[in-house]
Amino acid sequence: MQCIFCKVESSSSVSVEHIVPESLWNTKHVLPHGVVCDTCNNYFAREIEKPFLDSAAIKQLRFLEGIPNKRGRIPAASAILMPKFPAAITRDLKGDGPMIVDVSEEAIAHLMNSSGGTLLLPMGGRQPDDRVISRFLAKMAIEAMAYRLLSSDGGVDYIAIEAQLDPLRRFARRGEPKNWPHHARRIYPADSKVAGKGDNVLQTVHEFDFLVTEHNEWYFVFALFGLELVINMGGAEIEGYVAWLVRNEGASPLYQGKNARPNDN
Ligand SMILES: [Zn+2]
Known part of the structure; x- marks a missing residue:
């Protein structure tokens, strides 16, 4: 058997290849081990899939649509707690559970002294x-x-x-x-x-x-x-x-x- 990318003998390769990354909810379209050799599989994960999945726009989409990564976590989204504090928001898998907002101590101090805060989730993050x-x-x-x-x-x-x-x-x-x-x-x-x-x-x-x-x-x-x-x-x-x-x-x-x-x- 040879790898469909680098053409090396790949019968001993052990990894299966997800055509669409697993982090985008693909469990169906998978190539058995050896079709793509371990070296190419690792290279694509690192050099192509990771930069795609980690771009701000795709992360935001995964957050909003509640798509978990391989470890079952939905990526956190960056937000702004008005007027100026950076915040990270995490949500659980069901999507209807509580959202957890992670902010700095300075922001907490601000919240304690005010009647509440508005959280802004910036849209249209940078595309890959x-x-x-x-x-x-x-x-x-x-x-x-x-x-x-x-x-x-x-x-x-x-x-x-x-x-x-x-x-x-x-x-x-x-x-x-x-x-x-x-x-x-x-x-x-x-x-x-x-x-x-x-x-x-x-x-x-x-x-x-x-x-x-x-x-x-x-x-x-x-x-x-x-x-x-x-x-x-x-x-x-x-x-x-x-x-x-x-x-x-x-x-x-x-x-x-x-x-x-x-x-x-
Ligand atoms: Zn290969």
Whole structure:
């Protein structure tokens, strides 16, 4: 068996690879050990997933939506206790439990002498950089393709040897070339809920699919809380996707054709 990224013999690797990080509630899309070798797995966790997950915007989203990390904790959010005291807010897993606010002694002294304090949670924290997002997409794209081929004989080996995937592989592994653009837009509000079975209300955290255009260009389409992120698997350009969107009146490939939802217009 060889690693789908660095192509080294990887039969003895022990780690399983989460296509979407576990910290974003993924327990389903997982590649068995050896598909991605331990070295690449550790490298991606450190150099790609961590910078993505630790960006202010994603942390804030995880806090607001109550998504726990691997240790079952929801990341704390930074806030400001008016008029000027920095604060950290933590919340428990259920989300409806108490919020715990951690502030300085100076802020406590201020609160004791006033009738209360207003806590502001700043919105729209810094997004991960474009390059981090693109590399995150490149990594997931190759893994998602391997995941689709897991049950077919020789399918995963095909991913490892397919030369057309080499540029995208190099970008995920080494960040070369420097720029590989992606397309980002919101396709539904971050907190939109969809009806599940019975009285359950489900929230879509993440979903992904591939788009193959009539020009035979392959795109990986990923959505995180309604933020659609798209990367071209064949080359460092995104114009083909923009043109596809124009031809399809802005539909998302996630909800078009075979994926169309019955309630879609
Ligand atoms: Zn590897």
